[in-house]
Amino acid sequence: MPGELPPAGATWSERRRRALADPAMRAAVAKSTRSLAAKKEAAFAAYPAGETMRTRAVIARRSSLARVDALLDELTRRVEARGGHVSRAAGPADVGRYVLDVARRRGVGRVVKSKSMATEEIGLNEQLETAGLHVRETDLGEYIIQLAGERPAHILVPASHKTRQQVRALFDEEAARCAVDPPTGDATPELTVFARRQLREDFLAADMGISGGNFLVAETGTLVLITNEGNGRMTTSLPRVHIAVVGIDKIVATWADLADLLQQPALSGTGQRLSTYTTFITGPRREGELDGPEEFHLVLLDNGRHELLGTEFVDILACIRCGACLNVCPVFRTIGGQAYGSMYSGPIGVVLTPLLGGLERAPELPKSACALCYACADACPMEIDLPRHILALRRTEVERGMEPWSDRLTFELWGRFWANPAGFRFTGRIARLGQRVYVRDGRLKGAPGLVGGWTATRNAPPLARESFHEWWARRRAPRTGS
């Protein structure tokens, strides 16, 4: 069964236009992506062991995916043996129903969340808020995004498109809403102190913590959670109930597999050797323990993943959500994450969004949001061949006749004319006639249709008055005549 993703919101042309018209956002994205990409390079260069582990981790991920069903069964048995509850969710509604059931049974009113792409994917916050629960995102970036009513713009640094002035304005509004002191300034420590104080209260008052998960270890039924801020630890230690919502693709067989994988999200994501907090959770608190959740629930999310097993796209499930492909992508660096209309942006989003949510939901992503430069294929620590998948999705779109008639006609005609020299020369003569109205000061400025978009930001030289073939023919003519 295919999955379901929240709708994109605006149309592709609208999202693209908005992004290109936002220089502050574009500068912020360009800065953060370049910095993260450079940190990744430096981290691997200074740490050869990281590369050795990476190559083994690539194999570990694929071998786990090859027997995902058996591993999920083993994981389930282990979690249940340690007093945890496991539920399989086919899609967004299943997760929402399960979480709300637990919430009702345990009298939950307030929920804290640590950053999770899986819960973004299923719009869990909206589902819980509709049912009357108070939900607070606690990752600093996600908190900013939640206050702004936006979607994360980057897998790893969700608010990297916001300037500190924008963050301060959001915090000021929140302070007014909560009748508390606003931040004392827009320096990072001042903004951080405000967020820490506000979020502390949410943590201490919460009845339920919802987390995602970076990995699942089948052999012991262990959830692995990686954060830098410590909000993951808070979310899974303080509230009475902890629910982890994790994609079925996150499973690995053994601790030996995990040992090779554990440092990879940090190395490729931020250039750290290990994230600040790595937590291994095996069931709820045990007999005699004074802290930790009384109940532990693991919701295993399918949402279109299972269907990818055994297809040419299966290796997309090896993704560890490090964001390395976003940071090197020229398209992402230019338009930022929100233009993708999906929580998964950048090259991984171009592939994952249509694969999970259906090609009809985002036909524009494979078609238009990739320059086929292959930078992402080089950057991916799990060696996922993203460009090949993008090409395959483009091919599928053409096979299904999904492109508009104007595209089909354009490429049909183009192909026909340029298939032989006579046709090629003919189009040149037409273009030379046609460009006359658009040439000013010896430059091509403005043009009809697609070419207009090209020349809007570029200074293209016009076609020469005479082609090489024509020039050659003219030069040779007298000789052959003599």
Place this chain on the structure above:
Amino acid sequence: MTRKPSAGSLAEASGRDALVAEFVESWRGLEGDAWIVRGGRDEVRRTIVEAARIMVEDGGPATSCRVLAWSTADLASLDLPGLLAQQGWEHVPWPTGARAGEAAAGTNGAAAAGDVPGAEEVTRTQAELVTLAAASDLGITTCAWAVAETGTIALYATPATGRLPSLLPTAHLALVRPSQVVRTVPDGLRLLAEYMAREGDPPSAVNLVSGPSRSADIEGDLAVGVHGPRRAGVIIGEW
């Protein structure tokens, strides 16, 4: 007759020093505080006070300081209650309090509290513990092992070694023995595998901590202490 240390153990000792040095360098590189103590128990005790002053009060007098400390047998020889009392600081042992003791023993406080159902009583105890931990200035713990290459300490959650003392106080101080420092994360995970083989189970929670809480969510600018302890310190020594 005393035996000279063998070449093997000398090499081992110098290897150990190198690991400790690498661990400290990595930890400091992550904005963490670190002290290497070679003088044994008394110097470790003095260093705890110094570390508390620096991490809680930025080197100031620290006239009032609430310290939440694991009270494991391993820490007993340091006499933390006596040490902290000398400074006029408040010492809160973990696990703590009569109610906590009852919760730990698997009973509940229903008999003492009258008609309050047991489960709720235990829950309230947890809420109290959370409030207490959040209002503490310093948490003191030991660790299961430490990793030189990444500047990491491993904390296992058990009844005696709870999660809150390393999480909620303003600062966290971990005491590390030089013999606990391993080179790589996989080396440390092998120690965890030994624990699992021995106990039949991983702990309910294992936390690998590499320096203080950090975030780069505002303009990529590093912020320390967003959620967890604002400062994280280690003292490496024997006691």
